[in-house]
Amino acid sequence: MNKPLPVSIPTPSSLLFARRTLIAALAATPVLPALAQFRVEVSGVGLTQLPIALVPFKGQDASPQKISEIVQADLERSGQFRGVDASGQALDEASRPDLALWRQRTADSLVVGSVTRLADGRFDVRFRLWDVVRGQDLGGQSYTVPQGDLRLASHRIADYVYEKLTGDKGIFSTRIAYVTKGGSRYSLWVADADGENAQAALASPEPIISPVWSSNGQQLAYVSFESRKPVVYVHNVASGQRRLLANFRGSNSAPAWAPDGGSLAVTLSRDGGSQLYTIPASGGEPRRLTQSASIDTEPVYSADGSTIYFVSDRGGAPQIYKMGASGGAPTRVTFSGTYNISPSVSGDGRWLAYISRVGGAFKLHVMELATGNVSAITDTSADESPSFAPNSKLIVYATHLQGREALMTTTLDGKIKARLAGQGGDIREPDWGPFQKQ
Known part of the structure; x- marks a missing residue:
């Protein structure tokens, strides 16, 4: 060089x-x-990573973007979070999750949501964040976006989760x-x-x-x-x-x-x-x-x-x-x-x-x-x-x-x-x- x-x-x-x-x-x-x-490869272990579970968003198999996977990659790249296995679960933002189950899986927090293609070709993306330890609903949001903005919607979800759980503003969007x-x-x-x-x-x-x-x-x-x-x-x-x-x-x-x-x-x-x-x-x-x-x-x-x-x-x-x-x-x-x-x-x-x-x-x-x-x-x-x-x-x-x-x-x-x-x-x-x- x-x-x-x-x-x-x-x-x-x-x-x-x-x-x-x-x-x-x-x-x-x-x-x-x-x-x-690009592809993202995260390496290293932080001292205080927060365990978080991201259930695959309902409907994302039919979506051009895998919302939950993008959110999880964002959070892990920050160094503040580590993913917890969320396989075998079918939940969305309207579900009332069994938080005891997620405590058994060692998750401190849980993200659930859905993505739906609308008649006009846009996508409705919704999510909800749960504090598993305290048993609290930490809120959620929804976005109606064209296909080209599905990644941006995912990054904004990651920003929301990051700020709610760390107190610092997220930078993923x-x-x-x-x-x-x-x-x-x-x-x-x-x-x-x-x-x-x-x-x-x-x-x-x-x-x-x-x-x-x-x-x-x-x-x-x-x-x-x-x-x-x-x-x-x-x-x-x-x-x-x-x-x-x-x-x-x-x-x-x-x-x-x-x-x-x-x-x-x-x-x-x-x-x-x-x-x-x-x-x-x-x-x-x-x-x-x-x-x-x-x-x-x-x-x-x-x-x-x-x-x-x-x-x-x-x-x-x-x-x-x-x-x-x-x-x-x-x-x-x-x-x-x-x-x-x-x-x-x-x-x-x-x-x-x-x-x-x-x-x-x-x-x-x-x-x-x-x-x-x-x-x-x-x-x-x-x-x-x-x-x-x-x-x-x-x-x-x-x-x-x-x-x-x-x-x-x-x-x-x-x-x-x-x-x-x-x-x-x-x-x-x-x-x-x-x-x-x-």
Whole structure:
């Protein structure tokens, strides 16, 4: 993975820290299939997983999607739940289950439901959640959706269950963006949080890197090499329309949305070395934030918008620093290791995820910002591009696993990982989108 860029592609110094920009790593890969579908493989054991039973939804054998299976996969991938055998039972949302039976099966909670095809072709999806231990009905919901939204309905059921049982908001109906290379073609994809239902937002014969969601989930900023140099675009996900944001002299890279959506931080070399600037989301003249002889790049905002974390070699090697969102004197954040890049800050402000080079391997690390305590949470050696789920409980990242490119999610302690493995093509650059308005 740690290779130079191809000679035919510009190599602005501002991009060299980020392994996401090492386009040569995207070279010899098989041709991407028409849709980048994934399978979910969950591994690891958490300390406090909640046992939950999901009875196959009544009518789902005739449904294009197996609702209960999608919900169970979501919950298990979170690291908070483990499935309990629910075979041999026929229940739906109107049933009064024998909770003593489910206690015998060691379930703490129970999900039942149904899916019915309506005369107009839509589907009626209903469910109910039971607290088996307390013998309580925890409510339920119903959704009337077209066939294409059956997976979304399943994810919303998982969100409901997750929030009721953990107190934290579920992230299963959110979306991720990522980039693939198949043959000589690069594609920017938007997919469900489990990697399924991928839709191509953009395809190009030139590299696409660094996609990042706006805080309202309606836009993606990214860097394209269509002009044979890095240029920043903003892309409307719903309409597919895009606009040029930054195409100044030199390189334009590493966009990061401010939480209010009104501006972006970018790395520009327009005035010489690579430095940080802010630019209005509608475009316009950038305002310079850093004034150094070093390379400053990869900005990310804290959730409250008050702080920018970034990568700089001002100390002699790439490390992560922070400063006020309007600039000012930076403070160094990472001290463990000699090469730390690709910062991502959790929405609750508690955690910093980043990539550290350890003995030639690139590994995902998580720092608790209040204490500075750092944990290495992977045993792989080519990790890149970490991004927090909007509830701050999971991280998505790209890596090499068993000789293949893969997207992974992990809990913050590294105990539960899920592999979202593509069927072909090189998968890179994941970014986890915000909560969706329902």
